[in-house]
Amino acid sequence: MESSLILVAGGILMGLGAIGSGVGIGILGGKYLEGVARQPELQPMLLTQLFISLALVDAVPIIAVGISLYMIFAL
């Protein structure tokens, strides 16, 4: 009973985190393409900034995935 509840909790953690970051990274990539299309010479700088913000957006769901996998396998 308890371990199956942990599985459900892990699934919810991973899934809800992925929804938010999916929307966020989609917007981020779209804006990056728009920016590059407007000013192609800024592309290297924008790419660096894109990676930084990508990692910031990425952090929350990946932490959720890490914690849920930890809950499922290590607890």
Added chain:
Amino acid sequence: MATEYETSADYIQHHLTNLTYGRFPNGDWGFARGQEDINSMGFWAINVDTMFWSVSLGLIFLGVFSWAAKKAKPGVPGGLQNFCEYAVEFVENNVTQVFGARPNPIIGPLSLTILVWVFLMNLMDLVPVDWIPHAAALAGIPYMKVVSTTDPNATLGMSISVFVLVLYYNFKIKGPITFGKGLVTHPVPHWSMYWFNFILETVDMLAKPLSHGLRLFGNLYAGEMIFILIALLPFYAQWLLSLPWAIFHILIICLQAFVFMILTIVYLTQAHETDEH
């Protein structure tokens, strides 16, 4: 490869357990033989494999880079010197871009160390998951987790060290009074809201090292987990899944090392900003 283990959960569990040396509840010191032992040890335990791999990879980094620096001579540089110069230049560009040209003796070497060290520790993730643990098992070592960054103790240790540096520079550059003022006046500059500002800023400040360390841990832990899950498949299917994931993982490895370095620079830059804006 999962034949020696009773279930696949056992296999995963084995590959996610650190080799821990610590104090048992009855006062003896020794290696833990399983998760229950590690839980019973509590605070007085050290993950020997994490320490071994992180320290030896750090020594490899220092050795290679200092060897290349000593061997460097004017003229056409060789392959190794090129590589080291490229790494140093890359870090230098990023530091000057974000941090500016303030005099600081520590941020450049720190960033280079973090970049290369985290990259090397992440790179151990690309070693097939069974090679080193299986070799260690044949040598009589029960547990061996090769990727140090999949141990939250290592990543949080690094992020907390950066946090200590941030606090140090906050005190040194801004002084305790300006630093304290910044804590209570920042979002709403009115005296009746100081308590609220203080709570907000404290949470903000404590969340930084936590997310800094957990980001690296989460990415690498999830990646390692997927490699272990692929290793549970029958052997003819492993190649099909492991190859694309490994290629994709190269990106994650470099990106996480880069992000860990950039965030270190950003946090230290914030600690140096004295003017209000």
